[in-house]
Every structure is written in structure tokens, then in C-alpha cells.
Amino acid sequence: MNHELTVQAPSSPEVRQSISLEKSNLLMRPSGSETSLSSLGTAHKNQKKSLCWAGKAGRCHDVKVVSCIFIFDSTQNSIRHLMGSGHSILLAQRLKHDSAHPVPGLHLARLSNAQRYLRWLSIEAKTFNVGNYRRKDAAHPPADFFDTQNEDGEKKRRAAAEAAINDMLSWFRSGGIVGILDATNSTKDRRKWVRELIEAEGIEVMFVESKCDDENLILANIRDVKTTSPDYLGIDADQAATDFQKRIENYKKVYKTIDEDQDEEDLTYLKIMDVGKQVIINRIQDYLESRVVYFLMNLHIRPRSIWLSRHGESMYNLDGRIGGDSELSPRGEEYAKALPDLVRQSVGNDRPLTVWTSTLRRTIATARHLPPNYNQLQWKALDELDAGVCDGMTYQEIKNVYPADFQARDEDKYNYRYRGGESYRDVVIRLEPIIMELERSEDILIVTHQAVLRCIYAYFTEKDQSASPWMHVPLHTLIKLTPRAYGTEVERMSAGIEAVSTWRGKGSTAKHEDPVPEAMN
Known part of the structure; x- marks a missing residue:
């Protein structure tokens, strides 16, 4: 049975406080079955229900494409997660007019945020970046390396993805809880392949997909991400952005959004569309999945301090x-x-x-x-x-x-x-x-x-x-x-104004201990 929930942003910011509470109650509810959303009125097969969620009127809720794969190990009665990007693992994408195309890399901040959030809550989490595996053979690949017609490039990228997945699965066996698979999966075939590898280990997957059609935001984010990406170290920002745009064009040729042909409805996924204006939740089945979903729904990539x-x-x-x-x-x-x-x-x-x-x-x-x-x-x-x-x-x-x-x-x-x-x-x-x-x-x-x-x-x-x-x-x-x-x-x-030190080392009873360590180390 397919349970899909659509959440749309309100037109007025006055509803934000009450909606935040409603959204928290909605997404933090634990569940172990696919009918977990039935109590929210969303259990009708193939039916969508709209709710308001906390958006800010007049502000751009820019989002990236990310996808998450959550892992449930029934043999150990514990929840584990494999998280990847966007409409597949690590795919950042945008939606423009009537056609959608991927923007790999827009997900990166979102994925790292999910990792640090989980670690901060003392949940063991680790990122497996396929790009790091791929860079062992191709440190600074040109855009045509990512053309699906490039057989050598396709072979190397697939080998890197397989190596990352194998390492991640080994990490899970040693006690890992949440793994983040950072890679681009812009096609149904690639998602199917990844899913089969994971399900062979008794793992359920959850993809998270975000789309954005704000061209200026996309370009600004590409420049910010790619000028700090290992793929573009030492390369001029404009040159890096141009090369990355060419890489995007290669992904556009084969890109398929999740369930575009309504043949992936059995996937567990989160879709964040049009810079956070709409969110679709499909087959979220347990408490920790809902925690991550709620967290990802609250992220943005606007510059801030x-x-x-x-x-x-x-x-x-x-x-x-x-x-x-x-x-x-x-x-x-x-x-x-x-x-x-x-x-x-x-x-x-x-x-x-x-x-x-x-x-x-x-x-x-x-x-x-x-x-x-x-x-x-x-x-x-x-x-x-x-x-x-x-x-x-x-x-x-x-x-x-x-x-x-x-x-x-x-x-x-x-x-x-x-x-x-x-x-x-x-x-x-x-x-x-x-x-x-x-x-x-x-x-x-x-x-x-x-x-x-x-x-x-x-x-x-x-x-x-x-x-x-x-x-x-x-x-x-x-x-x-x-x-x-x-x-x-x-x-x-x-501020240059003297003050006592309140730092205390182990075993010390001093009111004001001196010397003190380097600040925030």
C-alpha cells in the first residue's frame, strides 16, 4: 500500500509557530509499519493530503537534492541508515519549467548537516563519498568523464560506487548506525542497482530528493560548493562553475526523478520541491527516519552566519x-x-x-x-x-x-x-x-x-x-x-575587556584556573 503525504508551505508567516508544533508531532511519531501515516489521514492508497508547514512568506526556501537510504536490521532489532543524495544518493537537481535535471553537489551541505546532527545526538554516523573513491583513479576529471556514453568513465564511476557501498556495509557490520552514501544516482537503473546491493544485506532504503528552479540560487550555490570541492582545488571559480555546468548537462541526458513513471512507488523517499514550498513523504516507516526527515525539511542554503x-x-x-x-x-x-x-x-x-x-x-x-x-x-x-x-x-x-x-x-x-x-x-x-x-x-x-x-x-x-x-x-x-x-x-x-577564567581542568578546584588551553580547541 502506498501512503504519500504532501506538505505545502503557508502563504502567511503568522501560522509558523503552530505549524511547527504540528509538523513536529507529525514527523516525530514512531512507527514500525507502512500504515504509520494512517492516523494522520493519509493512509488511503495513492491519495495525497496537503498540510501547511512552516515556511516564510517572501523568502526563498532554497534546497538541494539529497537522498537518504535508511537501514533497518531486523536481526539485531536496531535501526540503521544509509543516506545518499537526492533523487538518489547524492544527486542535486533542479526543476525547470516542464523538465527536471540534476545538479550534483547541491546536496553536500545538507548531507554533512545530517551527519553532524546525528553525531551530535550521539548516533554513530559516517559519510562514504564516492567522489573520494573515484578521485583515486581520476583526480580532476573533465566534464565528459561523466557522460554516460563514456564507457571508461562509466566503468570507473560504477567501480567507485561499489567500493564505497562495500566499505559502508562493512562499517555497518562493525557497529555503525547511520551511513551516508555520497554519490550521484540520476537514473532508475542506478537507483535499482544501489537498492539491490543494500537490500541483499537486509537493508531498507529511503531516498531524499530536493529540486530547485531558482537559477540565480543554483548558480551561486554551484560556485560556493564547487570552488571548495576536491574536484576543483586550485581552479578558477568561473572555470570550475563552467565545467560543472557541462557536467550537469551530461546528467540531464539520463536524469529521471524518483517515481516519474509511477513505477518506484514502493520506495521510501522524501521529496522537497520548489525550494521547500512542497514536501512529499512516501512510506516513512520508523521513528529515526521521521527524525531525519524533519531535520532535512528545516535546512536551507542561504548565506548566513x-x-x-x-x-x-x-x-x-x-x-x-x-x-x-x-x-x-x-x-x-x-x-x-x-x-x-x-x-x-x-x-x-x-x-x-x-x-x-x-x-x-x-x-x-x-x-x-x-x-x-x-x-x-x-x-x-x-x-x-x-x-x-x-x-x-x-x-x-x-x-x-x-x-x-x-x-x-x-x-x-x-x-x-x-x-x-x-x-x-x-x-x-x-x-x-x-x-x-x-x-x-x-x-x-x-x-x-x-x-x-x-x-x-x-x-x-x-x-x-x-x-x-x-x-x-x-x-x-x-x-x-x-x-x-x-x-x-x-x-x-x-572585546579587550578583562574577565576571570571559568575554565577548569580535570581534578582542579581552582576558582579561576590559569593557564587555560587555546580557546575552543
């Missing part, structure tokens, strides 16, 4: 106490007054910016001097890690009163949970809605706390979670994150 800052130095910081809701110190007040100029130097005068703070006084006070045209929102999810019974204590006091807890936290700081409080892992869980909003938003400034900032920074820079609680995040410093197709650029700007 995220600025991070801790609150100004607080009175508790001076005393070496953790948690609490104390006021700013005199130097913290000085930083709050200096922050607008620091932000203006990095952001510019005319660039719109939204400011997020926690609900605690020290972050609200730090942001209060920012320009009035910056929309400010307070998030409970951005509050500092809850220290439970240790709230307001110094580390020396914690060691004296709770010596076993002090040692346990040093041994596993990421997973240790304060009595009556939280662990870093708990903070990550409550930050997931923040990450979703950051992925769907444009320029944002977040004024928050040390533990929270560490978790957000670890997400965008793909830092290992076990190391994130030990990162040095200095006070009175503005951090700029700029997501790119192949990673996140990081810039740091110090």
Missing part, C-alpha cells in the same frame, strides 16, 4: 560559583556596553539580526544595549546547565560535600548528571529545538552560557561530544560561525 557570546562576567564568576542567576560584575557591564560595537564591526550596519538570550538575568542584561531594531527573543532552552543540589557552590565546596560526584564528573563530564540537575547530554537534548531553528533561520546572535555555547559550537564544528565539556570558551569574546558546504568557518573577536 551565527554569532555566539557568553554573558558578561557575573558576580558568581568572580566568586567561582556555578549556576545561579546573579547580576553582571562591573566588568560584565562594561562588556554589555561594548557588545553593540563589537557586533556592528562583524555584522555591519544594515544587516538584519535576531538576538536570542536565555531567561537568566546575566544574558538579558548583556544584550540590553544592542540596537532596538534587533528583535530579541528569550529561550528557556538556552539556560545554563542545571547544577541541581550543587547550584551556587564552588568546585572546592562540591569536592568537600560530594567527593564521589566530583570524581565521577571528572571521569565522564559529558554523561555525568548533577544530583537533581542535568548532564551535558541532557543539555544537548533540550537544545535540539534550538538547532532546528538555527538550521531554518538566517543571521542569529546568541547570548548564552558556557555549557550551552559549548554544545552549540560542537554541533556546527563537528567536535566530539566527549571533548566538548572541556573546551575553553572565554568571557567577553564574540564568536562568528559561517556554515559552508564543506565545513564551518570560525572567527573570534575579543
Whole structure:
């Protein structure tokens, strides 16, 4: 039975908040059968149902083509995933007038985002890039290498894909959970071949396809992606874009969208069309699939940056106490007054910016001097890690009163949970809605706390979670994150205002430990 759900963007942004909740309930619902959408009124065979989902009126929801293959290993009673691009694994494509054609590479940021999202949630994920395998034999291939009439090129590309799949399957056997197969599959035959290889291992597949008909957006994204792609290292940006356009023309000759001839309706897939205006979900059958679907629906590729800052130095910081809701110190007040100029130097005068703070006084006070045209929102999810019974204590006091807890936290700081409080892992869980909003938003400034900032920074820079609680995040410093197709650029700007160090090494009870490690390493 084929269950297909179509989601269309609303015409008004006022519905966004309520629709976000509805979409979350829709996509996060666990299920183990193909009738999982029946309770949503979509279980009628070959019938589509339209719902509104959170779009922004007047803004381009640009998307790339990605495809995901989700793996369920019934013998181990565990869900595993193989994710590829677009209408097939790694295919980026666009839809223009009455004909669609692929744009390989537009998916790359989306795929890497899915990987870092899953890893951030402590789900073992790994990308298998077929291009890396292919570059062993053809490091900088010309566009005609990708012509399907080029027998030698076709043979090498197929061999690279097979090698990547074999390595991925071996990785799954050793305990991997989510694999991302990064490759282009623009034809039904290639999708069928990939699917058969995977299903032979007892694996179910889910493809994710995105289409875009915004020519300017496509060209800008091609230039951004391809000038940083290993295929075009050291090559002029315009030359790279021209060559890549020729590669696209070769894919257009054979490109077939998923289920174009209505003979792939048994596939599990997600289609994101017309820059996010419409989403089709077909045969999504389990909880983790729905999590990834929900995440991918919230991504965009518009240029944007995220600025991070801790609150100004607080009175508790001076005393070496953790948690609490104390006021700013005199130097913290000085930083709050200096922050607008620091932000203006990095952001510019005319660039719109939204400011997020926690609900605690020290972050609200730090942001209060920012320009009035910056929309400010307070998030409970951005509050500092809850220290439970240790709230307001110094580390020396914690060691004296709770010596076993002090040692346990040093041994596993990421997973240790304060009595009556939280662990870093708990903070990550409550930050997931923040990450979703950051992925769907444009320029944002977040004024928050040390533990929270560490978790957000670890997400965008793909830092290992076990190391994130030990990162040095200095006070009175503005951090700029700029997501790119192949990673996140990081810039740091110090306000030049002295502050105590709140970093603590393992075993230390010092209020203000010195020297400290390099920031955010």
C-alpha cells in the first residue's frame, strides 16, 4: 500500500509557530509499519493530503537534492541508515519549467548537516563519498568523464560506487548506525542497482530528493560548493562553475526523478520541491527516519552566519560559583556596553539580526544595549546547565560535600548528571529545538552560557561530544560561525575587556584556573 503525504508551505508567516508544533508531532511519531501515516489521514492508497508547514512568506526556501537510504536490521532489532543524495544518493537537481535535471553537489551541505546532527545526538554516523573513491583513479576529471556514453568513465564511476557501498556495509557490520552514501544516482537503473546491493544485506532504503528552479540560487550555490570541492582545488571559480555546468548537462541526458513513471512507488523517499514550498513523504516507516526527515525539511542554503557570546562576567564568576542567576560584575557591564560595537564591526550596519538570550538575568542584561531594531527573543532552552543540589557552590565546596560526584564528573563530564540537575547530554537534548531553528533561520546572535555555547559550537564544528565539556570558551569574546558546504568557518573577536577564567581542568578546584588551553580547541 502506498501512503504519500504532501506538505505545502503557508502563504502567511503568522501560522509558523503552530505549524511547527504540528509538523513536529507529525514527523516525530514512531512507527514500525507502512500504515504509520494512517492516523494522520493519509493512509488511503495513492491519495495525497496537503498540510501547511512552516515556511516564510517572501523568502526563498532554497534546497538541494539529497537522498537518504535508511537501514533497518531486523536481526539485531536496531535501526540503521544509509543516506545518499537526492533523487538518489547524492544527486542535486533542479526543476525547470516542464523538465527536471540534476545538479550534483547541491546536496553536500545538507548531507554533512545530517551527519553532524546525528553525531551530535550521539548516533554513530559516517559519510562514504564516492567522489573520494573515484578521485583515486581520476583526480580532476573533465566534464565528459561523466557522460554516460563514456564507457571508461562509466566503468570507473560504477567501480567507485561499489567500493564505497562495500566499505559502508562493512562499517555497518562493525557497529555503525547511520551511513551516508555520497554519490550521484540520476537514473532508475542506478537507483535499482544501489537498492539491490543494500537490500541483499537486509537493508531498507529511503531516498531524499530536493529540486530547485531558482537559477540565480543554483548558480551561486554551484560556485560556493564547487570552488571548495576536491574536484576543483586550485581552479578558477568561473572555470570550475563552467565545467560543472557541462557536467550537469551530461546528467540531464539520463536524469529521471524518483517515481516519474509511477513505477518506484514502493520506495521510501522524501521529496522537497520548489525550494521547500512542497514536501512529499512516501512510506516513512520508523521513528529515526521521521527524525531525519524533519531535520532535512528545516535546512536551507542561504548565506548566513551565527554569532555566539557568553554573558558578561557575573558576580558568581568572580566568586567561582556555578549556576545561579546573579547580576553582571562591573566588568560584565562594561562588556554589555561594548557588545553593540563589537557586533556592528562583524555584522555591519544594515544587516538584519535576531538576538536570542536565555531567561537568566546575566544574558538579558548583556544584550540590553544592542540596537532596538534587533528583535530579541528569550529561550528557556538556552539556560545554563542545571547544577541541581550543587547550584551556587564552588568546585572546592562540591569536592568537600560530594567527593564521589566530583570524581565521577571528572571521569565522564559529558554523561555525568548533577544530583537533581542535568548532564551535558541532557543539555544537548533540550537544545535540539534550538538547532532546528538555527538550521531554518538566517543571521542569529546568541547570548548564552558556557555549557550551552559549548554544545552549540560542537554541533556546527563537528567536535566530539566527549571533548566538548572541556573546551575553553572565554568571557567577553564574540564568536562568528559561517556554515559552508564543506565545513564551518570560525572567527573570534575579543572585546579587550578583562574577565576571570571559568575554565577548569580535570581534578582542579581552582576558582579561576590559569593557564587555560587555546580557546575552543
